[in-house]
Amino acid sequence: MKRSVTTVSGTAAVLQRDDIDTDALFPAPFLRLTQRSGMGRYLFADWRAAGRPEVDFMRSAEAPKFIVGAGNFGCGSSREQAVWALADYGVQAVLALSFGDIFRNNCVKNDVVAATLAPDDHAALITALARSPGAELRLDVPSRTVQLQGDLDLPVVLADGHAETLLSAEDHIARTQHFADALHAYERRVQAAQPWLASID
Amino acid sequence: MATLFDKIWDAHRVAGNEAGDDLVYIDRHLVHEVSSPQAFSALAEAGRGIRSNARHIAVQDHNVPTTADRLVNVPNPESAAQIEALRQNAARTGMRLLDLDDPRQGIVHVVAPEQGWVLPGSTVACGDSHTATLGALGALACGVGTSEVEHLMSTQSLWMRKPRTLGIEIAGLLGHGVYAKDLALAVIHRIGTGGGVGHAIEYTGTAVRALSIEARLTLCNMTIEAGSRFGLVAPDETTIAYLRDRVKGAARDHFDEAVRSWAALFTDDPRDYRRRVEMDASTVVPTATWGTTPADSAALTGRVADGANTHDTAERDRIAAAMAYMGLEPGQPMSSVAIDIAFIGSCTNSRMEDLRAAAGVLRGRRIASGVRGLVVPGSTQVKRQAEAEGLAQVFVDAGFEWRESGCSMCIGMNGDSVGPGQRCASTSNRNFENRQGQGGRTHLLSPASVAASALRGRLSDPREVAA
Numbered sequence: 001m002k003r004s005v006t007t008v009s010g011t012a013a014v015l016q017r018d019d020i021d022t023d024a025l026f027p028a029p030f031l032r033l034t035q036r037s038g039m040g041r042y043l044f045a046d047w048r049a050a051g052r053p054e055v056d057f058m059r060s061a062e063a064p065k066f067i068v069g070a071g072n073f074g075c076g077s078s079r080e081q082a083v084w085a086l087a088d089y090g091v092q093a094v095l096a097l098s099f100g101d102i103f104r105n106n107c108v109k110n111d112v113v114a115a116t117l118a119p120d121d122h123a124a125l126i127t128a129l130a131r132s133p134g135a136e137l138r139l140d141v142p143s144r145t146v147q148l149q150g151d152l153d154l155p156v157v158l159a160d161g162h163a164e165t166l167l168s169a170e171d172h173i174a175r176t177q178h179f180a181d182a183l184h185a186y187e188r189r190v191q192a193a194q195p196w197l198a199s200i201d
Numbered sequence: 202m203a204t205l206f207d208k209i210w211d212a213h214r215v216a217g218n219e220a221g222d223d224l225v226y227i228d229r230h231l232v233h234e235v236s237s238p239q240a241f242s243a244l245a246e247a248g249r250g251i252r253s254n255a256r257h258i259a260v261q262d263h264n265v266p267t268t269a270d271r272l273v274n275v276p277n278p279e280s281a282a283q284i285e286a287l288r289q290n291a292a293r294t295g296m297r298l299l300d301l302d303d304p305r306q307g308i309v310h311v312v313a314p315e316q317g318w319v320l321p322g323s324t325v326a327c328g329d330s331h332t333a334t335l336g337a338l339g340a341l342a343c344g345v346g347t348s349e350v351e352h353l354m355s356t357q358s359l360w361m362r363k364p365r366t367l368g369i370e371i372a373g374l375l376g377h378g379v380y381a382k383d384l385a386l387a388v389i390h391r392i393g394t395g396g397g398v399g400h401a402i403e404y405t406g407t408a409v410r411a412l413s414i415e416a417r418l419t420l421c422n423m424t425i426e427a428g429s430r431f432g433l434v435a436p437d438e439t440t441i442a443y444l445r446d447r448v449k450g451a452a453r454d455h456f457d458e459a460v461r462s463w464a465a466l467f468t469d470d471p472r473d474y475r476r477r478v479e480m481d482a483s484t485v486v487p488t489a490t491w492g493t494t495p496a497d498s499a500a501l502t503g504r505v506a507d508g509a510n511t512h513d514t515a516e517r518d519r520i521a522a523a524m525a526y527m528g529l530e531p532g533q534p535m536s537s538v539a540i541d542i543a544f545i546g547s548c549t550n551s552r553m554e555d556l557r558a559a560a561g562v563l564r565g566r567r568i569a570s571g572v573r574g575l576v577v578p579g580s581t582q583v584k585r586q587a588e589a590e591g592l593a594q595v596f597v598d599a600g601f602e603w604r605e606s607g608c609s610m611c612i613g614m615n616g617d618s619v620g621p622g623q624r625c626a627s628t629s630n631r632n633f634e635n636r637q638g639q640g641g642r643t644h645l646l647s648p649a650s651v652a653a654s655a656l657r658g659r660l661s662d663p664r665e666v667a668a
Binding site (some may be wrong): 017018019021023024027028029031032033034035036046049050071072075076077078079080083098099100101102105106109110159160161163164165171172173176177179182183186187190194195196197198199200201 | 215216218219220221222224226228229235236238239242243247249253255256257258263264277279280282283286297316317318320322323328329330344345346347348349351352355356357358360362364394395398399425426428429430448449450451452454455456458459462494515519522612613614631633634635636639640
């Protein structure tokens, strides 16, 4: 069920590496599963199996609410399982320098905030989190800011249109159904003017 | 004045919302077994149906065995269940399906152009990031996640923010032994893995005009590896000639009228692009990746990177980590890198021209002992044609396995995978860690370069082993 997301509060795990792809987030063998729920157990499965230090944070009983990534986070495959796994594990927001476009869209579809920070602000956040790793972050969607307990107050950028989607509690298909007349009119126009587009074959 | 991308986008814009997003009509939706089951179940749970069945076709590809007995033997029970789920979902909703026994079955991005389903000026989406491939025909084609697959089935549309446009003009011509794959790797090397984020890329210039449709499909396929969801090439005589005998149904009935409308599909002025990049195809050489992103590449006659040559500490650390994963020494000659597996397949490079190029290198020769060679044609139709042309025999005589069609070792879901520490020269699109199998090491190359590497047992420039 779609819910309205206005704020996210909690601790953060830092993944200071560019180009963390969705194959790393959710390895392909688990794509054989046909459900949407319970995917958190496969998050970073290969990295955890290899004992990679980047995902040491996952040994803790408590999942962070934030992941702080670096450049081009979530690049590669369109697999939405990467976001289902993050959300099921407990992550509600990802902060990065930039994102893979498809991953970023998949985040907003699943009530996960994907926000970018300017390079200087990103560096300041990483430094502050290194100083106090257990500190609590608070991200506010309407004001597009992220705060670190009396230390930092930084602007974040949401993709165009994502704030509206996060704040809305309406299901995405229901939102589109408000445009039913426009869709019908479009289809009639194509059928008449470009019939070759109206059917695959 | 508008770009090709703007023209097609604007023609498909149904409405806009207060946030500034456009509701874009999607003419064709391609479905496969891996990214669709959760979309079908969500629709069923909400009591929603498919809006326009004529605009959807499903294909089994990602998870299918490539063994000859696959119609009766899908060893992995989860794979079998997923393939069966698509069968049931298609039957229940009335969606057309190219199942394992269909003579048109294959990798969705190979099948769709082959069957004439992708037209200039159309919009296409699929729950797969390599959908950008299909922009080669002058279409807006993009990958989407499963929630968008669900939305698309229900509404035949997607909410999207219009991306900025990036025009990549490639002058000159590719030299002998240099292919669209090498060009794609050169583009990614130039603009970076994130260079296309937020952009739609249009490829133009004499080098692109000279490419066949199959080669343009390869070029557009890799667009997502530069971060862009859309890659496209304006339609021309090559496009029309390719489509003329392939289109079916209404597109066949109205072909001449459609062709006339496609004459407007070009970018009016290069200044209409938000960004521009200029490249020269004549400087591109046979290339392979050495690292763990598709931007980490070098000439096959060159050397792998040496992190000591960069002053950026983060980049130095990244290169060191890639070297450790890949089991390489900084500055090592590319031609000294020994391989275990040679894989020819994937939506990037598994079409007839790819197989002809590889077979041309292999004809009358044997691959090095200890190298496993695997050819997985992109579609069952490609497989049949390659058999009829005698290419299959060339591969078999050279020591390659000749398989049934599917995504296979590109994604390693179906049982074809690269083992821990094994090194694969691959015509696929992603060299990410663990992509082809846990601990597997991937080098991306053109089909001719993979064939040359298989012969020598180490990464090789195909021009050096030419007959």
